[in-house]
Structures are given as C-alpha cells and as structure tokens.
Amino acid sequence: MPIFSEMTHKYLRAKKKFPNVWCSGCGIGTVMGAIIRAIDHLHLSRDEVVMISGIGCSSRMPVYVDFNTLHTTHGRPLAFATGVKLAKPNLKVIIVTGDGDALAIGGNHFIHACRRNIDLTTILINNSTYGMTGGQVAPTTPFMKIGTTAPYGNRERGFDISKLAMAAGAPFVARGTVYHVVQLQKLVEQAILKKGFSLVEVISQCHTLYGRLNKEGGPVEMMKWQRDHAIPISAAGKVPAEKLKDKFFTGVLWDIDFPEYCEEYDKVIALAQSLAEGEGVRVKGKERE
Amino acid sequence: MADQINKIEPDGNPEIGEEKVHVFEAWCKKCGICVAFCPTGALTSDANGLPLLTYPEKCTQCGMCELRCPDFAIAVRPREKKEPKIVTTGESQ
C-alpha cells in the first residue's frame, strides 16, 4: 500500500494555504484527495495537468494543488478550459466546478461542451446548493427542499445532471459520492483516460448551509445518507422499483465513443491548408479570373 | 500550529512517525468523519473532537480514515510488506 499522505502532500501547495478554507467536514476536500490520487495513479506529471475552476467553494480547489491552475470567473471554467485544450491538446485538462457554477450561470457552456465533445474531464461537485454565497437554491436543489431563497420549500425540480449531460451529447458520464471515495478515484481515472468530454458528478455534503437548512445533520449524517442512497449501476434492473425510490445510481452511467473535437479540428486545419495550397496555385496563375 | 506545518518537509513529505495512524493537529478540523467511518472502531474523539487511535490493536491500517479525511490531516502508516518469496527457476541468464 502506498503512503497516501506522502504521495498526496507532494501535490499540495502545502506551505502556503493550509489548513484549507472549507468548513470542517465539507466533502470538497475529500474529492480533492481522490483527484490527486487518480492523477498520481495514472503517473501524470504535475506539469501535464491543468486544473481549471470557476467560482464557488468547490472552485477553490486549484488554489491548493501544485498543477498548472486557473481559477476563473463564475460559470466560465469550461470556456477557459476549451481554450487551453485547443491551444495545448497534449495537456490533461480537469475542470472542477460546483452545481451552480456549471449549471446555472455556466449552463450554456456546460451543454455545449458536452455537445462539442472536446477532451475535457469535468468534476462537478453537487452539493445541491450555492455554498459560497450562503445556501441559495441552485438548479440542483430538489423539489421542496429549503434554501435561503426558498424558505417555504423549492417549488422547482432539480436537474438530473447525468441525464442532462447524456442528452447534450457527453460520451462519458459517471456519478460518485464523497462517502464512496475509493470508487470516486477510479471514476476520475476513467474520466481522465476517456478521449472526449467526460463528466463525473460527485454527490457531496454542504452541511453548513444545505444540511442545516434541511435538518439533514452534520457531515457524518450526510455521508451516511450518501452511503444509504447510492445504488451501483450494476444493480440496475435487479433492484425492485419500489426500492429505488429516492435512490440514485453510481458508477459509469454512460460510455460511448464519438469523434473528439481537437482531433476533428486538426482535420479541419489539414483540409483547409491543403485546399489553400491548391487555391494558392490558382491565385498565382490567376487562371480563374 | 507552525510546528505542525513545519512537519511537512520541503520535499513535500510529511513525517508520519512510528504509530499506525498519525493526526496532523494543525490541519485537523475535528469533523469526526474518520472516527465515524473507521470500520474497526479503532479511533475515538477526545473532548475537543480530535481523533485518537485509542485502540491501535484494532486498527488494520486499511487507510479509509486517510482517504475520507477532507483535510489531509490524518495519515496511515502502510502495512509492512511481506518479504517477497524468492523464486528460483534454476536458469541463469
């Protein structure tokens, strides 16, 4: 067994920023550990990895890790990431984003990144609320749950993020939880290895706001909830429908192949250049005029 | 606190000492996750919520406390590797 800490600390900006800013027991730190171990397990060098985030509690993550990092503007990490990946296709670009960041202000970027199928790995930390700004309702807050902007219960349904991503065209969609941390690392690894846009939705706990407003207890109780409500996708079809009520599937939910955008773009460049060469001959000779 | 942070060596390696489980007090936020989900019940919390390896004999060094800790504040010493069996094929290369 590896000495996890020794390995993990290698990737932390340990002297600068710790202890981290997250509330005691917040799931985001656990997700960070899983991402770091996944990167280490894949033997990626620190210089090969770019971690890009928007704004939010989850989006604080790049501050703490010693990769190439970009902490961008609210809702826009996928736009920045698209630029980085197109300019430097050999880099592994990992986006860390919150459910508000990715699906409210950044919703349009999200669906079009899925559709475009550019080789990005998106880790979407779903805590069902806007953590950083004080527990407002997010596009993922379930029906009738309480947020500071919905004290009488949220009358809208939350997005099913995975279905949204699949419908928008993402070829790799997975879901994990903070509680199932070993599985989470494996999902992140698979997502990084996938050629194309990959999404890992991580069910996480914001006990400070969402948990308190909804009387769901502290981090331990919320992680027990994750443990008791996650059903491995391999059990789909075997579990009777009544037992699936309020439950969610975890694991790799969707994995198909589709041409990747950077590779397609290289073909566009090659085609345009070959046509331009032909054109150049014609232009020189002015035969066409 | 400064002491604890200094325990992270310049090369990034934390000193985890000889015990099976080591808690970096300066980073630990006393959330209780490691204690609650330790599969063997080897950990308990002190009055302030700091995890203690109260029953080291129960600890299997499974590493789950370390994997779930959101604060990189607990480290598990890896199990001693068993001596690899020496396999002799009789062939010399």
Ligand SMILES: Cc1ncc(C[n+]2csc(CCOP(=O)(O)OP(=O)(O)O)c2C)c(N)n1
């Ligand atoms: C353009 C812009 N609009 C609004 C904000 C305020 N704001 C900061 S973080 C945030 C929401 C964060 O929620 P989420 O993305 O779910 O992340 P979490 O904090 O829950 O991890 C908002 C609305 C901002 N920083 N910039």
Ligand code: SF4
């Ligand atoms: S407010 Fe919520 S999401 Fe933000 S650090 Fe605290 S527990 Fe985590």
Ligand code: SF4
């Ligand atoms: S999980 Fe980490 S931060 Fe929480 S009590 Fe245990 S060592 Fe401390």
Ligand code: SF4
């Ligand atoms: S290594 Fe495993 S058994 Fe030992 S304290 Fe941690 S969780 Fe418990």
